[in-house]
Amino acid sequence: TAPCGGHGRRGHTMDKSITLPPDEIFRNLANAKRFAIDIVAKVRSFDHATKASSDKLYEISVQEEVTPRLHFIKFENAYIETCLDFIKDHLVNTETKDIKATVDKEDEMTCLIKGCNFVLKNIPHEAFVYAKHADSEFRFQTTQPDIFPYLLVNIGSGVSIVKVESEDNFERIGGSSIGGGTFWGLGALLTKTKRFDELLQLASKGQHTSVDMLVKDIYGGSYASLGLTGDLIASSFGKSATADREFSKEDMSKSLLHMISNDIGQLACLYAKLHNLSRVYFGGFFIRGHPVTMHTITYSINFFTKGEVQALFLRHEGYLGAIGAFLKGAEKDNPNQYSWGENYAGSSGLMSVSPDMNPMQRARSGTFDMLEMDRLERQLVNLPLLLDPSSYVPDTVDLTEDALAREYWLYCFEEALDGVVKRAVASQPDTQEAAERAEKFSQKYRHKLQTLRHQPFAYGSLTVRSLLDTREHCLNEFNFPDPYSKFGFEEAKQQLEAWKPCLWLSDLWCFLFQGPPHKCALFFVDNKLLFRGTEVVLASNSGPALNDVTNGELQILTERLAAMDPVIETGLRDERLTLVQSGSSSPCLDLSRLDKELAMVVRERQTDLVIIEGMGRAIHTNYYAMFSCESLKMAVIKNAWLADRLGGKLFSVVFKYEVPSEKPSQPSAALTRS
């Protein structure tokens, strides 16, 4: 497969996905092996700077914004002409500024490592452990603040074992000629089957024990004094040395697969031990999504390290080289000033590897696969007040593990879809084809939800946050950047009345102000704005998400309030009230990916109170987050199912107030009233 990157608008329509015909096969372009194209395209935004009307409290003028995006398409060489045609037809004659083609074989390993560093740093739940017989096939790893050092075992034709110590410092410490090419080459000679995937298919059906000589074949049972079990392979292909019979293609393929996987597993373990490395990532075409090779490698690593080292795989392993090639070309751009996020709308996600996988999906897996990364024009960092950044997990419930919750939320989001479509259309009343685009959005998101029902692990851990993000990404994909832009105050008021908003805020204030005053409070707001007292940092979204207030809106709003309220005016003037964008565009909150400036302000102000408010920020995420200072999480439970699950009633109010102790402790207080 040849990874290829490209992104742009398709003709005159506004949907930006590249649709390659997966069922159309072209001739081989033998010499073309890999090329990465980086195209920076403008996302058209909408100017809502219309006149103020009586039913609108405020009007926001959104600047046209450039959203750079990396778009990688991975497809078989057979599709290279389709791709080139697409580029010629759609990209070359547009206003696209820059086409980069990187054909730099010398730096293959550098690109690979750069790509690996990139996905490990920027894509949450990038790495996973594969467990064939576990409830969920994949167990995703939380992104660590420091990804170094690690061992990368790249299994292409041969094997390269690379120790990566920092962004620019890596060394090939070992390798082996027994790799994917050996499986393919020996497999082809033994079975006359020339296709790699077919060989793997054969292997998945075979019995290695009819070809391999086991310990019990030699000793009648285990060889206890040496710690060898009877089922251990004593000699790969040992039975074919002397037996005078035919061996099936399936059995030989399986034996070959075991032989190669076990060997690589042992080598990887030895190099990991020798260099004292505990994180070992496996990649290369031998691994790439193939369950049977992931399984044998995992088994081998468990065997040789007695569980001390885990075999880790990467969701986007197939893109590492192309990503690295792009990054290498983009080095002059100072990549450190950016952050990146996976765009769930434009990325295919991880395929199911179970045998009962949707055949259509399986067909796609063999043809092409996509990854889109949105570039955020800011650095995202940990909230400095997190008690232990390395163990912080934003999401409260992992829906890949909680099947009941998954079912509910997928149903929930599907049910809400029509409402979202209506709101999206309503947000662009002057645009002719809004309804058509909204319908496309609806199809796409519905399809995503269906996919996630069968492959919850497609984008790593499935959470309410990722479901919300996916919806935002799909809306954005069809140019509905802010469906709530026409969401008026009267509408909001009606909703608030439906939720029976109680006077819980005064209760909270009484509770908080019992003790000595805080130096500075950090308040993550959602769609309810409130502040009182002095020294408050209001952190709001950088981009739109549902009807949550954005930092831009909050600025205008605060200025208007200041004109009415002298307390707010003084606060703003004395910088005792500060508005900072959070770096997020989600109704949820990932405290490990916050705007660097917010982190700086938090540190400067010696913040000693964190307030997180709203269901998305305080319940779906961060409910279990621990801070080094006092914290308050509060939300109205606006969902009957969740209220039931939490043992309360709909529209109950959750307060979770915690004071840190030396060790991470139990919550000091958790109030619920309805």
Place this chain on the structure above:
Amino acid sequence: TAPCGGHGRRGHTMDKSITLPPDEIFRNLANAKRFAIDIVAKVRSFDHATKASSDKLYEISVQEEVTPRLHFIKFENAYIETCLDFIKDHLVNTETKDIKATVDKEDEMTCLIKGCNFVLKNIPHEAFVYAKHADSEFRFQTTQPDIFPYLLVNIGSGVSIVKVESEDNFERIGGSSIGGGTFWGLGALLTKTKRFDELLQLASKGQHTSVDMLVKDIYGGSYASLGLTGDLIASSFGKSATADREFSKEDMSKSLLHMISNDIGQLACLYAKLHNLSRVYFGGFFIRGHPVTMHTITYSINFFTKGEVQALFLRHEGYLGAIGAFLKGAEKDNPNQYSWGENYAGSSGLMSVSPDMNPMQRARSGTFDMLEMDRLERQLVNLPLLLDPSSYVPDTVDLTEDALAREYWLYCFEEALDGVVKRAVASQPDTQEAAERAEKFSQKYRHKLQTLRHQPFAYGSLTVRSLLDTREHCLNEFNFPDPYSKFGFEEAKQQLEAWKPCLWLSDLWCFLFQGPPHKCALFFVDNKLLFRGTEVVLASNSGPALNDVTNGELQILTERLAAMDPVIETGLRDERLTLVQSGSSSPCLDLSRLDKELAMVVRERQTDLVIIEGMGRAIHTNYYAMFSCESLKMAVIKNAWLADRLGGKLFSVVFKYEVPSEKPSQPSAALTRS
């Protein structure tokens, strides 16, 4: 091949070799895999206790002596019935006391390690480095006083990697299923060739580059930034993955061999590094004398350790299991009270592996091979006065390296053979078939010399000492334990006159007695007996060798002298003159294999002078030996060629007197007079 041990007399004749018909093939005995038989047989000695006659200075009564010997025969399973028949016909109904059959599969590894420890400790030049393109194929390692710790890589069907830390302490730290069975099994599937040796033959003729994908096949040249040369194998069998053509059996076999050898080499290196072991021995049927596998393993180890670790092979690797099985059975005998020596007459020796090897010898290599070990009823230890036991090498010239010297000495021993035969016959005047046996001895020794001409490395390093030992062993094999037993004083006197014995002893005495008196002098005597002064330890041979005096003879002789000489009488009574056997039965002297009692006496007496006398002990061996006390080496050069080589005349006298300094130094004095 199934190693099998057995030793005994053949019918009524006195030659003790088992002659299995190597060209007779029997049916397979499928289930019989290995059995070790240990038979202790009596070596008949001759009682020379006849009456004293006027021409004999002394008469020695030699007790009938039991010489236990281990006799291993290694042969293909095809010969198992021949062997069983032989046992039934020749051994079961004789007076043989004890037949042990060890069929103890559980202890295979224990036996292997025991056997390995045994050969490393007891057989000089057991381990060697293999160098395909060097002047001499094999470079033998000096036996180290401490053989532990080491790594044993046993490549049978699979691979076991065992760390051996002491006699009883070993651990299988790793292994691999890619071993000899994989070469054989995959080779059989790929080439339809079912015989292991044929596969190796195919491999030795193949070109792996037509099947393997090299670094240059991928990158056009080297991959310099990763330190990979263009010729490095990137992917074993990588070319057969996509190429649509046939591959030759030879090329596939070669590629397979490289694949497996390189893999084992890398694993061995990694385990050696991880456990900080510098000595790595390779064994198992994959290695067993096969030059092509020794070469690829050596190459691989050099590649992976950059020369830091050497691949070591064992001359008797194929016997380890059988030796271990024997030793395990003999544990109640307290094996520590014995020492062992390789019997050159009864051992086949290492085969040449060069392609122009004698076809007859090659045929034998495929059929059977023998090893005989003589058990000495004493422990052999280092002389405590050796300056550095670990660097001590007894032999002055290694004839495997010095081709000119080798040619001369082989010629010399061949020329002397008729004389030895005559003396042997003369030593048994009353025995009818002595002439017939002597002729057999002659044939055998001549054959040995011829073999050594073509395979000087057959028994490790070839030396004058080993040539002498081989002759003694062959004589003994045909029951001529002491050809010089009839060697009279008159005959000796004539020889002495021929050598123009000069009055060098008085010169020596003057020289030695210039300084303060020594506490104790250790005198290694050959066939000239002399002592003077006080506190003298006379070390003489334990068994006969040429006309050298044995300890037994010296005892009788000294008693007779004491009766004539009051100085000697007082010396013996006051224990100022002590006679101790050296532990040797050779005209030469290996100071690393001395009787333990001698070492004890040397230590107790605070010996401060070592005198080594005679060509065998002071020129052929020990000429360069360094001591921690004063030493004197002296000899009459009774050989024109050697005199010429040393730059002197025939019958020159060599004195080499050395006083040790802090560091090993140059000789302080070396006198030569003729």
